[in-house]
Amino acid sequence: MKKLCSCALLVGTTTISIPASADLFLGLHAGASIWHGDFDGEIGSVSQSADDLGFDAENYNSFYFAVELIGLPEIRLAQTNISTLAAGTLTSDFDLNGISYPVNTDLTTDFEMKATDLTIYWQLLDAVVGFDLGLTGRYMDGSVAVTDGTLDDSVEYSVIVPLGFVRARFDLPFSGWYLEGDSHLIRYEGDSFSDSAIKLGWQTESLADFGLKLGYRRMSLEVADLDGFNADLDISGPFATATFHF
Numbered sequence: 033m034k035k036l037c038s039c040a041l042l043v044g045t046t047t048i049s050i051p052a053s054a055d056l057f058l059g060l061h062a063g064a065s066i067w068h069g070d071f072d073g074e075i076g077s078v079s080q081s082a083d084d085l086g087f088d089a090e091n092y093n094s095f096y097f098a099v100e101l102i103g104l105p106e107i108r109l110a111q112t113n114i115s116t117l118a119a120g121t122l123t124s125d126f127d128l129n130g131i132s133y134p135v136n137t138d139l140t141t142d143f144e145m146k147a148t149d150l151t152i153y154w155q156l157l158d159a160v161v162g163f164d165l166g167l168t169g170r171y172m173d174g175s176v177a178v179t180d181g182t183l184d185d186s187v188e189y190s191v192i193v194p195l196g197f198v199r200a201r202f203d204l205p206f207s208g209w210y211l212e213g214d215s216h217l218i219r220y221e222g223d224s225f226s227d228s229a230i231k232l233g234w235q236t237e238s239l240a241d242f243g244l245k246l247g248y249r250r251m252s253l254e255v256a257d258l259d260g261f262n263a264d265l266d267i268s269g270p271f272a273t274a275t276f277h278f
Contacts, residue, residue: 059100060278067092067249067271069114075141075176077262078127085141086120089269105152105166112251114145114174114267128178129260131185138180145174147227147251149216151197162201168216170195170225172253176261189259193225194218208234212245223258227251229271241277246270 070089071082096110118141126133133139153166173190199214210233217226231247250268255261 061096061098061100061275062278063096063245063273063275065094065245065271065273067094067112068269069249069251069267070269071116071265071267073263073265075143075263075265076126076128077130077260078125078132079262079264080122080124080126082118082265084120084123085139086118087116087141087143088118090116094271105154106164108149108151108153110149110151112147114143114147116143117141118143126178128176128185129187131183133178133180133183133185140179140181142177143174144176145172147172149195151216153197153199160203162199162203164197164199164214166197168195168197169193170216172225187260189261191258195225195227208236208243210235212247222254222256224252224254226253231271231273233275235275235277241275243275243277245273245275247273 068089069092071087074081075085092112092114094110094112096108098106098108100106120139122133122135122137122139124135126137126139148171149168151166151168153164155162155164157163170193171190172193175186175188177184177186179185195216195218197214197216199212201210201212203210211231212233213228213230215226215228217228218224227249229247229249231245233243233245235241235243247270248268249271250266252266254264
């Protein structure tokens with residue numbers, strides 16, 4: 033998977049106002065989200081389901097900043113932080129990274145993941161219907177540690193992944209309301225990463241705009257050997273975002 037590292041690009045979205053006489057209009061956008069994500073799938077070189085490991089839906093945080101320049105690609109920086117502690121009973125043998133745990137073992141799992149994105153994208157349409165296309169470099173790092181109270185096993189991983197980025201937006205015939213969907217994705221030599229969301233948003237129209245988004249997000253990864261980490265995971269659920277535009 034580290035073959036991907038040399039391909040990385042990362043980006044964000046944010047907006048500021050400068051005088052009309054300036055050569056470029058600069059805008060800053062920012063947002064902060066709470067995401068109620070639930071795990072589905074499997075972890076381990078000898079895999080076990082997230083349900084059997086005891087993973088449950090929890091709240092995770094994310095944020096973004098973006099800069100918008102007329103005539104130039106826009107830039108967006110975003111980060112999502114996922115951290116959870118689970119406890120479950122194995123329904124089959126399990127091996128994370130070299131230590132085997134037999135069926136019926138009570139296991140505690142500490143899962144950490146941080147995804148930091150830098151996205152460069154172009155506005156191909158910017159009217160009632162908007163359409164953006166670009167590239168994202170995602171730096172993903174984290175760790176998984178398991179213990180039965182006697183034997184401990186853990187793996188730490190990090191990778192830079194290049195992702196295609198696409199976003200579409202449709203302004204509704206109600207002042208300030210819109211529908212929006214976006215996706216980051218790549219598939220490479222059997223490994224895959226994707227992160228998609230659909231949302232309903234509302235934004236004021238004033239000197240300093242404030243807005244809200246409600247939607248559903250799904251982050252997926254399938255890796256055969258990422259620094260010893262093996263997984264086929266989905267993390268999905270509803271989210272709420274507060275947005276600001278200056």
